[in-house]
Amino acid sequence: xxxxxxxxRDLVIRYHQAxxxxxxxxxVFNETETLAEVYVGEAKKDxxxxxxxxxxxxxxxxxxxxxxxxxxxxxxxxxxxxxEIRQLSWLEERxxxxxxxxxxxxxxxxxxxxxxxxxxxxxFWTALQSALRNQLPTAGTVYSDINFILxxxxxxxxxxxxxKQCLKMYLxxxxxxxxxxxxxxxxxxxxxxxxxxYDNRIExxxxxxxxxxxxxxxxxxxxxIGTVNDGNCHYYFHDVSGHAGIFATAGAYEKLCQLYMNxxxxxxxxxxxxxxxxxxxxxxxxxxxxxxxxxxxxxFTGTSIYFSREYNIxxxxxxxxxxxxxxxxxxMGEFRRxxxxxxxxxxxxxxx
Numbered sequence: 001x002x003x004x005x006x007x008x009r010d011l012v013i014r015y016h017q018a019x020x021x022x023x024x025x026x027x028v029f030n031e032t033e034t035l036a037e038v039y040v041g042e043a044k045k046d047x048x049x050x051x052x053x054x055x056x057x058x059x060x061x062x063x064x065x066x067x068x069x070x071x072x073x074x075x076x077x078x079x080x081x082x083x084e085i086r087q088l089s090w091l092e093e094r095x096x097x098x099x100x101x102x103x104x105x106x107x108x109x110x111x112x113x114x115x116x117x118x119x120x121x122x123x124f125w126t127a128l129q130s131a132l133r134n135q136l137p138t139a140g141t142v143y144s145d146i147n148f149i150l151x152x153x154x155x156x157x158x159x160x161x162x163x164k165q166c167l168k169m170y171l172x173x174x175x176x177x178x179x180x181x182x183x184x185x186x187x188x189x190x191x192x193x194x195x196x197x198y199d200n201r202i203e204x205x206x207x208x209x210x211x212x213x214x215x216x217x218x219x220x221x222x223x224x225i226g227t228v229n230d231g232n233c234h235y236y237f238h239d240v241s242g243h244a245g246i247f248a249t250a251g252a253y254e255k256l257c258q259l260y261m262n263x264x265x266x267x268x269x270x271x272x273x274x275x276x277x278x279x280x281x282x283x284x285x286x287x288x289x290x291x292x293x294x295x296x297x298x299x300f301t302g303t304s305i306y307f308s309r310e311y312n313i314x315x316x317x318x319x320x321x322x323x324x325x326x327x328x329x330x331x332m333g334e335f336r337r338x339x340x341x342x343x344x345x346x347x348x349x350x351x352x
Contacts, residue, residue: 004028004346005036011342012038015335019328021302021319023194025049025250028343030312031261034254035346042194048185048247049318050196050229052299056148057256058181059242060104060271060284062155062170067100068267071158074101074283081154084125091129094137100154103147104283105275109137110146115203117235118212124153141279145232145243152242164240172252175259180252183240185226193247195225196301197322203231221325229301229322244299250318257307257314272309290337292344302332306340313347315339 012026023041027034039045066072072081079085079095086092102108110132119127128146138144152163159166164183172178185193199218207214216235218224228234230244239245260268271283272295280288285295294308302321307314317339321332 005038007342008036009038011338012040015338016040019324020330020332020335021321022323023047024302024317024319026315026317026339027250027254028313028315028346029254029258030314031258034251037250042191043318044192045251046180046192046249047318048180048187048193048249049303049320050194050224050299050301051246051248051253051303051318052230052244052301053145054248054253054297054299054303054305055242055244055246057253057284057297057305058167058171058246059148059152059155061256061259061268062166063100063104063151064265064267064271064283065170066155066158068265072100072154074104075099078103078150078154081157082125088125088129090133091125094129094132100151101275101283103151104271105278105281106141106143106147107278107281108142108144108147109139110142110144111135111138112142112144112146113206114146114232115207115210115212115214116232116237117216118207118214120216120236141281145230148243149232149237149241155242162240163242167246171256175252175255177249177252177255181246181248181256183245183247185247190225193226194318194320195223195323196229196320197224198222198325198327199224200229200231202322202327223323248318250316253303253305253316253318254314257305257316261307261309261312261314269309290333290340292340296340298332298336304332304336304339306336306343308344308347311344311347311351313343313350315343 023043025043027037098108114131156163172181199220228239233241233244274287287295296306298304302319305316
């Protein structure tokens with residue numbers, strides 16, 4: 001264990017010193033215990049990070065719970081659960097054939113992204129119709145935030161309570177991490193929340209490139225702490241959505257991964273595998289060579305999870321890669337791959 005922690009620390013510090021992230025909380029684990037953990041910069045064991053799209057894994061888990069309870073089906077068309085879609089004839093036609101399965105696997109034909117906050121004052125369904133009218137259906141596997149915005153609304157609709165409460169009632173309380181994985185964190189010590197970024201200049205450019213105007217951006221140079229980096233989640237959905245918004249510790253996502261590593265639920269086991277007709281996509285999860293013999297996901301702010309049920313190993317990395325005065329074009333792929341391969345090599349050694 002000492003050697004493993006030393007190897008992990010060397011890896012994390014190398015990328016930290018190379019300017020990939022100011023702070024990080026990184027853990028390697030098996031199905032029952034933490035094997036090594038490293039914290040650099042401002043990060044500590046109880047530090048909360050804006051996990052960005054790792055929120056999608058929490059949402060997917062809640063959708064899979066609904067399916068396991070026979071509340072919804074993978075092959076239900078999403079429109080059958082929303083009168084709002086059926087009441088708008090154009091939207092009803094656009095959603096024809098879009099199932100829960102297709103939303104989970106990012107094969108829905110919906111676009112990758114749209115700034116709903118540009119439609120301030122419009123209800124979501126009207127704004128969605130306007131957004132989709134201007135974009136042709138996509139083909140194949142296209143990673144889409146809109147898929148999980150819809151899935152988050154599905155969870156709310158079927159549970160009958162707001163998504164923030166759904167997360168606590170159906171996921172974090174059962175896992176014992178309700179204070180470590182949550183929307184809109186309210187903590188007595190603000191230093192527990194790791195700053196995620198400065199302002200929203202990246203999204204500002206994305207909107208400018210599309211000729212879309214928005215006047216309520218965070219002031220340039222503003223450190224973002226405790227509110228969500230993602231523009232749609234923050235400006236339009238009030239920091240709570242199915243695609244982004246959760247703040248969590250590394251340990252909380254380790255527990256979520258271990259849920260999948262230990263489960264006997266066939267649906268949750270199948271979710272970890274590449275689905276038929278999909279490119280490197282499980283039910284909510286990513287698969288492929290970046291996740292050796294397993295699956296995972298990553299988040300825009302610099303977060304990631306990986307685990308292999310087959311080899312009984314996993315890794316979670318919480319970083320704040322965007323928290324530099326000038327946004328870096330440096331991607332996290334190299335670090336994530338190095339971390340996952342290091343964890344997988346540990347699993348191979350432990351199998352001998």
